Amino acid sequence: MTGKVIEEARPRPGVATRPMTARSRYRLVERLIPILMITPSIIAIAVFVYGFIGWTTVVSVSRWQGIVPDLSFAGFRNYAALLTSYRFQSDIRNTIVFTVFFLIGSLSIGLLLAVLLDSKVRGESFFRTVYLFPMALSFVVTGTVWQWLFTPGAPGQPTGLNLLFEQIGLPVFQTWSTVSHVWPGGGWKPEWLRVPFGVPLAMIPVIIAAIWQMSGFTMAMYLAGLRAIPDELREAARVDGASEWQVFRWITFPLLQPVTLSAVIVLGHISLKIFDLIMTQTGGGPGFATDVPGIFMYETTFKSNKYAEGAAVAIVMLLMVSVLIVPYLIWRLRTETER
Amino acid sequence: MTSTGREYSREMTRREMLRRFLALGLALPGGTALLAACAGGQQPTPTTAAPTQPPAGQASPTAPTTGQAEDKLEIFSWWTNPGEADGLKALFDLFSQRRPGVEIINATVAGGAGTNAKAVLVTRMQGGNPPDSFQVHAGQELIGTWVVAGKMEPINDLFEQEGWNKVMPKTLLDQISHEGKFYSVPVNIHRSNMLWYNKRVFEANNLQPPKTVDEFYQVAEKLKSAGVTPLSVGGKDKFEVPHLFESVLLAVFGPEDYPKLFGDPGMWESDARIQEAIDMLDQFLSYANEDRAALSWADAAQRVIDGSAAMTIMGDWAYGYFINKGAQPGQVFGWVPAPGTDGSFLWLSDSFGLPIGAPHRNNAIEWLKVCGSREGQDAFNPKKGSIPARTDADKSKYDEYLRYSIERFAQDKLAPSVVHGAAANEAYMTEYNNALNVFSASRDKDQLKGMLIDAAKELK
Known part of the structure; x- marks a missing residue:
């Protein structure tokens, strides 16, 4: 570096500018073109993504709690109000519960379906389409249909699933979608926690609907992963005397790890930002037992016109997703640069 | 990507890449602050535009037209x-x-x-x-x-x-x-404070539509033992239980004191009648269907004309719903003011x-x-x-x-509805609705009282 600077700084009598050779001009153009190509998208993303994130952050620490903008600095009082509110605590609990069970459900069912399909069944492509199809539906459709299915009706006049249970003679009457009970509930909890900790029963129908919709997609990812594993590896294990279970446990499963990670990222960011499914299936009720930050953000901002508080919810959501995404991005960056 | 691009990224060490990444991270907040400053600068535009419009006090809205064509x-x-x-x-x-x-x-x-x-x-x-x-x-x-x-x-x-x-x-x-x-x-x-009932169910059980709260309890007990849901309540649209509560508040406070609740936030904490109203709502809900979170107000009204439920308390848009469903007023269904609110018109x-x-x-x-x-x-x-x-x-x-x-509108005492925007601002309405929707599911009376007191802070 230093040598080059000195060389350039040295006066060159008789030559004002160094004549550009064809080769160096080519190299310059070669370097400029990619930069020019990505500049518009960089600017657009800087403004429309990061710019608005910054703007939302500014609003979230302001006093803008009405239709007239008031950007005077309010400190972190909006965040403090959120963290102590019944509804937001409920939202955080629900998001954690939903994400955990949705991930476990989708991954295990997706993997199971993929392994079954990979065992060279007849009509594989037909089944693949059948399992993948729910993903083609909108969450709005899924939410509406599953809401009908889980509407319990009255004892003696069951509807939806309860009608099915009655028809096949099962003495079950589920009322999950209409109670705000949290299982196990009760027990010790810290003073600042206003909601019982556990699994809200009303969340179960929502989780089932989400798994129904997304497990086919997970299956497709796993199936692609399975097909990428060379047959030789498994064959070699079999030759060494491994049982089919051992082949799966010690050969296939470890090699599927990158697929699992990608699936966790894709499904995780869906579940942390879920809005449409829950909005149509339960509307966040009963009594916020299925409410999530997305619905809270929408209602606070656009129904109550409390912009600062709504912006604070949006930032908390962003942070939640970042916790999932940023380590993944860093990991990707590392593996790519190491390669 | 061009071949040079690929070459370029291969040349880049991991350390360099991370450094660039960090630099980007540092540059962003600066950029966004700049952007926020720009947006902040633009903010006053709507307000500065306002004075160019006729100031509210001076120009009379009925001033003669200036002749410019407005098409x-x-x-x-x-x-x-x-x-x-x-x-x-x-x-x-x-x-x-x-x-x-x-x-x-x-x-x-x-x-x-x-x-x-x-x-x-x-x-x-x-x-x-x-x-x-x-x-x-x-x-x-x-x-x-x-x-x-x-x-x-x-x-x-x-x-x-x-x-x-x-x-x-x-x-x-x-x-x-x-x-x-x-x-x-x-x-x-x-009108918000209306009770709609199934005439045939009432006749079959030899009942009169209730006027007071006590009559309502008696009627509800009889209907319950007859195997009919006494009160049909919705909850899916998240205004139904708050709607029921405003009729209860009116019954407890009366048309003179009920409007004061929204002008004097302290009343929610100090007035003992709040507890009375909460207890009354709890008792009303004990006569109501458990599956209300899955029903809209219209689903709840449908049960009344179907006869599986006997009564519902809903605004008078329910009348239009009944008519659309082909139910005959006076034969299939009838109406009275919500229990304890006769003579008051919650508008x-x-x-x-x-x-x-x-x-x-x-x-x-x-x-x-x-x-x-x-x-x-x-x-x-x-x-x-x-x-x-x-x-x-x-x-x-x-x-x-x-x-x-x-x-009734000409004769009754008028009181403004809170759920439907007449009595309080939107921020209060949201908090009030939240409190009652939580209660509808949890039935925790102390929690409801606490949330209503919190909500009253929005009343300015």
Whole structure:
């Protein structure tokens, strides 16, 4: 570096500018073109993504709690109000519960379906389409249909699933979608926690609907992963005397790890930002037992016109997703640069 | 990517890449701060634009037209359902008779009982692009949101000139005005505190519709032992239980003290009658269906005409629902005021106002005149299934229930509905609704009281 600077700084009598050779001009153009190509998208993303994130952050620490903008600095009082509110605590609990069970459900069912399909069944492509199809539906459709299915009706006049249970003679009457009970509930909890900790029963129908919709997609990812594993590896294990279970446990499963990670990222960011499914299936009720930050953000901002508080919810959501995404991005960056 | 690009990234070490990544991270907050500063600088634009409009106090809304041609009128509402859309069209027809050649832009935003429309409206008003007139619940929803923000023109001159302050009830006028000024013309009146019951179920069990709260409990007990759900309550649209509670509050506090609850936030903590109201709501819900979170108000009303439930407490739009379902008033279903609220009329009203900076102000004023006129209200309300805010309606145009309601409106003590925007601002309404929806599922009375006290902090 230093040598080059000195060389350039040295006066060159008789030559004002160094004549550009064809080769160096080519190299310059070669370097400029990619930069020019990505500049518009960089600017657009800087403004429309990061710019608005910054703007939302500014609003979230302001006093803008009405239709007239008031950007005077309010400190972190909006965040403090959120963290102590019944509804937001409920939202955080629900998001954690939903994400955990949705991930476990989708991954295990997706993997199971993929392994079954990979065992060279007849009509594989037909089944693949059948399992993948729910993903083609909108969450709005899924939410509406599953809401009908889980509407319990009255004892003696069951509807939806309860009608099915009655028809096949099962003495079950589920009322999950209409109670705000949290299982196990009760027990010790810290003073600042206003909601019982556990699994809200009303969340179960929502989780089932989400798994129904997304497990086919997970299956497709796993199936692609399975097909990428060379047959030789498994064959070699079999030759060494491994049982089919051992082949799966010690050969296939470890090699599927990158697929699992990608699936966790894709499904995780869906579940942390879920809005449409829950909005149509339960509307966040009963009594916020299925409410999530997305619905809270929408209602606070656009129904109550409390912009600062709504912006604070949006930032908390962003942070939640970042916790999932940023380590993944860093990991990707590392593996790519190491390669 | 070009071959050089690939080469480039191969050359880059991991350390360098991370450093660039970090640099980007550091550069971003700076960039966003700059952006925020730009946006902040742009903020005052709508407010600085306001003074160029006629200042509210000086220019009388009824000042003679300046002669400039206004060929358009944009009316913003969420009236998209059959009935209400027909009523709106009847108003448009009347306007067109008065101002032929003016093109009417019917800017409706469907869905969410007005929620979507309100969100769109806020965006338009903040962007300095108001419609000429917009639908808004009369009372605190208009005042707390738009009037205190300085976005509306007072229209006292219109009220005087058109004689509305003589034909509308004085209590109503007091409840919709702010510091002695009117900001919107009420087009219709709905009643919130109504109990609808299945006549056949009542006759089969030899019962009379309840008038007082005690009678309601007795009737409910008998219905319960007869195997009928006494009270059908919805909850899916998240306003049904809050709606029930406002009738309970009215029964406990009476029409004199009930409105004070929304002017004096301290009452929610200090007044012992709050506990009484909470206990009463709890008892009402003990007679109600458990699956309410899955039902809309209409599903709940359907159970009443089906006969699996006996009663529902809902606003008088339920009447329109029953009629649409082919149920005969007086044979299949009947109505009385909600228990303990006879003689009180819990009102809500749709109205139209004059936003500052309305692009076609003269037409907007003519539109408000149509909305407030006797012929306008008599054209709109029979179709919408509501009653006029004027007390001089042509009763022959209205059907049985509406005639009853017109009579009650003229005689009863009026109190504003909180769930439907008449009594309190939107921020309070949201908190109040949240508290009652949590209670509907949890039935935790102490928690409800705490949340109602918290909600009262929004009352300013």
